[in-house]
Amino acid sequence: MKKIASLTLVSVLLGSLTWQTAFAFSDVDGSQAEAVAALQARGIVSGVDQDHFVPQGTITYAQSVQMIVKAMKLNIDNLRFFKQPLASDSYTNVPNDAWYADAFIIAHYNGLDIPKDVNPNAVITREQFGDLLVRALEKNGNFPLVKMFVIIKDADQITPEYQGALQRLLLYKITQLDQDGKLNPKAALTRGEAATWVHNATKVLDAHMVKPAPAETVTVQVDKVNDDVNKVTLTRESKPTSGYDIIITGIRFEDGGRSVVTYKLLDPAPDAINATVITQPKAVTYVSSAYEVTAELEAAAGK
Numbered sequence: 001m002k003k004i005a006s007l008t009l010v011s012v013l014l015g016s017l018t019w020q021t022a023f024a025f026s027d028v029d030g031s032q033a034e035a036v037a038a039l040q041a042r043g044i045v046s047g048v049d050q051d052h053f054v055p056q057g058t059i060t061y062a063q064s065v066q067m068i069v070k071a072m073k074l075n076i077d078n079l080r081f082f083k084q085p086l087a088s089d090s091y092t093n094v095p096n097d098a099w100y101a102d103a104f105i106i107a108h109y110n111g112l113d114i115p116k117d118v119n120p121n122a123v124i125t126r127e128q129f130g131d132l133l134v135r136a137l138e139k140n141g142n143f144p145l146v147k148m149f150v151i152i153k154d155a156d157q158i159t160p161e162y163q164g165a166l167q168r169l170l171l172y173k174i175t176q177l178d179q180d181g182k183l184n185p186k187a188a189l190t191r192g193e194a195a196t197w198v199h200n201a202t203k204v205l206d207a208h209m210v211k212p213a214p215a216e217t218v219t220v221q222v223d224k225v226n227d228d229v230n231k232v233t234l235t236r237e238s239k240p241t242s243g244y245d246i247i248i249t250g251i252r253f254e255d256g257g258r259s260v261v262t263y264k265l266l267d268p269a270p271d272a273i274n275a276t277v278i279t280q281p282k283a284v285t286y287v288s289s290a291y292e293v294t295a296e297l298e299a300a301a302g303k
Contacts, residue, residue: 025053032192035199042202044071045195055192062100062120064129064194069103069110071198072136072205076109085109092117110139127162127185129194133174134165137201141208146171153181174200216265218246220295225286232293234263234283242275243268246283249298259291262298 025047028036032055039045044067047053059067076085087094087101090108094101100120107114112135137143150170152158158166166183169175174197177183189197221233236246245266252260263283268274287293 026051028053028055028192032196035196036192038199038202039071039195042071044198053191053195055190055195057191058123058188059129059191059194060120061118061122061124061128062094062098062104064124064132064189065107065114065120066100066103067194067198068129068133068136069106071202072133072140074106074110074136074139076106079109090116094118094120107136110136112136112139123188125185126183126187126189126193127158127166129189129197130169130175130185131162131165133197133201134169134172137172137205138168140205143168143172143208150177151181152177152183154183154185158183158185169197172201172204174204218263218265218295218297220261220293222287222293224289228289229286230289230293232261232285232287234261234295236265236281239279239281240276241268242277242279243272244279244281246281248283248285251285251287253291257291259287259293261285261287261293261295263295264298 024033025036036045036053036055040047045053048057085105086096087098087104088096091104091114094104098120104114104120112132114132146168148171150167152166152170155163162185166185170177170183175193217237219235221235223231223233225231234246234248236244247264247266248261249264250262252262254260
């Protein structure tokens with residue numbers, strides 16, 4: 001059994017075998033300029049020449065697959081094959097030597113539903129591109145399910161199997177309806193729109209891939225001082241040096257006799273010199289005994 005070598009994707013939109021370094025195209029402006037520049041810097045799109053991107057031009061199915069596979073970071077690096085996979089194994093009209101063949105292979109083995117007889121040179125519609133983009137995005141993990149339904153005025157024009165993905169396209173804020181509340185699903189997608197949608201999808205992907213910092217347990221101890229006042233002690237987990245600290249930043253009093261002590265956790269700078277000794281950083285405050293006490297990290301408190 002032989003592991004397939006990493007397939008190199010040519011980062012182009014029109015099928016050129018090279019892409020230029022980042023620069024401003026003279027025919028792109030507004031939000032599309034930001035999207036095109038960002039994607040070009042990441043090697044995902046290029047212009048038709050050094051000065052022009054042609055944002056109003058249409059985009060083919062092949063260009064779309066190439067662009068989406070690259071932007072959504074799909075690959076088959078961890079798959080093993082008995083023989084080198086070929087585009088012709090899965091698609092009738094995708095030549096094995098085409099510049100976009102590798103992208104179609106990767107799309108197929110990542111489970112993207114592309115018709116076997118797809119015409120790679122056909123102009124792609126808004127609903128086809130949106131469905132493909134959302135499904136590629138969601139190959140990167142479990143995205144939260146938003147229980148909302150967007151009313152699309154021309155929903156009756158949407159191909160039924162695309163309905164769910166296009167709802168999520170709107171809920172992820174990858175695109176939005178026009179001023180009449182329509183998606184225009186059967187219209188051809190322009191190059192500028194494609195760049196904008198993909199750029200927005202990369203932002204959704206980047207946010208999804210950010211791993212939250214591991215939570216740290218802070219214990220709360222309440223001791224009676226007298227009938228009216230309690231002493232509240234917040235204690236961090238054990239730390240290897242004296243450079244760690246915890247600071248109380250405020251107390252919030254809420255209905256129902258509840259008080260919330262907010263705090264910050266301070267860690268030493270990488271080049272700081274501190275005593276190497278096991279410590280348990282503590283912070284103390286005092287609260288009326290009339291209140292039940294809880295603690296909350298300041299960032300979570302919306303400060």
